[in-house]
Amino acid sequence: MGQYQTFIKNILFFIISLVIFNFPISTFSSTRACESLFLNHTKNNFQSSLITPALNHVKNYGHEIIQTRGLRLFLKNNKSDQDATIWYGLLTKQKIDVNQSRFISYFTDIVEYVPRKLGQTLSRENGYLFTPFDGLYNLAFRKPIEYFASKFFNRKLEPAFFLKIPVILALSFSVSHQLDVVYQNQLENHVKTEISDHSKEYDKIIQSDYRYRKIKKAIQS
Numbered sequence: 001m002g003q004y005q006t007f008i009k010n011i012l013f014f015i016i017s018l019v020i021f022n023f024p025i026s027t028f029s030s031t032r033a034c035e036s037l038f039l040n041h042t043k044n045n046f047q048s049s050l051i052t053p054a055l056n057h058v059k060n061y062g063h064e065i066i067q068t069r070g071l072r073l074f075l076k077n078n079k080s081d082q083d084a085t086i087w088y089g090l091l092t093k094q095k096i097d098v099n100q101s102r103f104i105s106y107f108t109d110i111v112e113y114v115p116r117k118l119g120q121t122l123s124r125e126n127g128y129l130f131t132p133f134d135g136l137y138n139l140a141f142r143k144p145i146e147y148f149a150s151k152f153f154n155r156k157l158e159p160a161f162f163l164k165i166p167v168i169l170a171l172s173f174s175v176s177h178q179l180d181v182v183y184q185n186q187l188e189n190h191v192k193t194e195i196s197d198h199s200k201e202y203d204k205i206i207q208s209d210y211r212y213r214k215i216k217k218a219i220q221s
Contacts, residue, residue, distance in 0.1 A: 074163040075149060078156035088143065090135030091119050091128045136175070141167050 064072040084093040094116065100108070118130035142158055149157035159167065195202055206212045206219070 072160060074160050075145070075157040076160040078146060078158045085134070085138075086123055086128065088135050089131060089138040091123050092131045092134060094119075094127050094129050133171075133175075137168065137171060140171065 061072070084095075085091065094112070097105075112129060115129040115131065119128035120126055122128075122130065145159050145163075146156050149155065206216050
């Protein structure tokens with residue numbers, strides 16, 4: 001009887017030992033399996049949502065370039081929504097993205113506050129943004145391109161990437177240059193007015209302040 005009880009205890013001890021030592025291994029294996037399944041699922045979702053559409057877009061873009069003999073690099077079919085703009089793009093209909101995060105939406109509202117108010121004032125209705133650069137681009141470049149493309153190719157075409165980017169840079173440079181010229185003229189006029197209105201104070205400072213010694217020597221010479 002005693003030997004039988006000892007045998008049963010040994011069997012139970014062996015089973016318990018197997019459970020104790022194998023449980024972490026099985027748990028780790030399950031965890032690794034879950035992790036592998038999650039990574040594969042994430043990878044498949046990422047590939048289906050980002051990589052595959054991007055590859056398809058590049059593939060279609062390459063086919064269009066070959067079919068148009070390189071014309072697609074500079075011109076593309078006109079797909080712009082004319083109903084979304086007023087006055088040749090000076091006012092643009094505001095697009096609301098329902099999938100946008102709350103932080104991005106809040107930041108966008110701050111950035112678009114002034115254009116939205118100006119668009120509301122000019123259009124006399126809500127939902128329009130004041131987009132002066134779009135209007136300038138449309139009048140100076142996109143509309144003429146559409147006109148000449150309709151004459152030569154019998155269809156409406158608009159500038160593509162390799163034609164749009166240099167023009168946008170040129171327009172931006174010309175606008176910024178003109179603004180800088182106006183600013184420099186205003187600054188120069190302001191300086192002249194300030195000096196003439198306070199000439200006595202400036203003369204006193206030049207004669208007494210060491211920081212203006214170079215101006216003092218220039219006046220004396």
